[in-house]
Amino acid sequence: MDALIGKxxxxxxxxxxxxxxxxxxLAANVANIDTPGYRSADLKFEDALGxxxxxxxxxxxxxxxxxxxxxxxxxxxxxxxTRPDGNGVDSDRAMIQLSRNAGAFxxxxxxxxxxxxLARIAVTGEPR
Amino acid sequence: xKLSDIMDIAASGLSAQRARMTVTASNLANAETxxxxxxxxxRRRDVVFAARPLPGGFRGEIDRAxxxxxxxxxxxxxxxxxxxxxxxxxxxxxEGNVLLPRIEPVEEFTNMLSASRSFExxxxxxxxxxxxxxxxxxxxx
Numbered sequence: 001m002d003a004l005i006g007k008x009x010x011x012x013x014x015x016x017x018x019x020x021x022x023x024x025x026l027a028a029n030v031a032n033i034d035t036p037g038y039r040s041a042d043l044k045f046e047d048a049l050g051x052x053x054x055x056x057x058x059x060x061x062x063x064x065x066x067x068x069x070x071x072x073x074x075x076x077x078x079x080x081x082t083r084p085d086g087n088g089v090d091s092d093r094a095m096i097q098l099s100r101n102a103g104a105f106x107x108x109x110x111x112x113x114x115x116x117x118l119a120r121i122a123v124t125g126e127p128r
Numbered sequence: 129x130k131l132s133d134i135m136d137i138a139a140s141g142l143s144a145q146r147a148r149m150t151v152t153a154s155n156l157a158n159a160e161t162x163x164x165x166x167x168x169x170x171r172r173r174d175v176v177f178a179a180r181p182l183p184g185g186f187r188g189e190i191d192r193a194x195x196x197x198x199x200x201x202x203x204x205x206x207x208x209x210x211x212x213x214x215x216x217x218x219x220x221x222x223e224g225n226v227l228l229p230r231i232e233p234v235e236e237f238t239n240m241l242s243a244s245r246s247f248e249x250x251x252x253x254x255x256x257x258x259x260x261x262x263x264x265x266x267x268x269x
Contacts, residue, residue: 020131021130027134032197099256
């Protein structure tokens, strides 16, 4: 139960926050697809995931092992563009990243919804 | 708040691309225009986009790195107009030559196609953001 509700839910929440933040960064790439000199950006997840998995309470007074959203994200700038206007956004790549990230968000939100439904059953003892 | 940031960014992209499309339409419409308020033939215009930080007060490091897009300025083409011999034209000079805008249809069509594709890309961003919002709402169901 603790593994299911106690760990998975905060991890999913952290992941959803990350996906949402990343989506904004990817949206900015698409909006600036024709802006001279713009370098594409991406938000990296590895650190955030690592923090979510390894964080543990070293003191009983500590609140939760859910990482602070945003604290472990790393913004990476892409290479300078080779186009004449210096824009570095690869439009196909940008669209694929955007779609995959949004899909992952929706999938994880669905998993979280189901976990919470399970937790509700565990608490109330009856399915809705 | 993040989803609204995404919507703002996509909306900035939509309006910037729409402005670009409008300028292209103006270029095509005025391909034969010999009279303008500022005198002389119409001059081809082009938009220059610039990345702009999102407005708002308290933001984290990542949020401050977010950029929407805006039309920075509209530039006029510096290429000289085309000269065409047409003595009967009311705007012909003493030698019978008329100055016409230098509009290349291929250039304008390419620009239009590119603007249209980029517009659709921003539309997809908007659609994805809405899907994410709906997925998030289902969490509390």
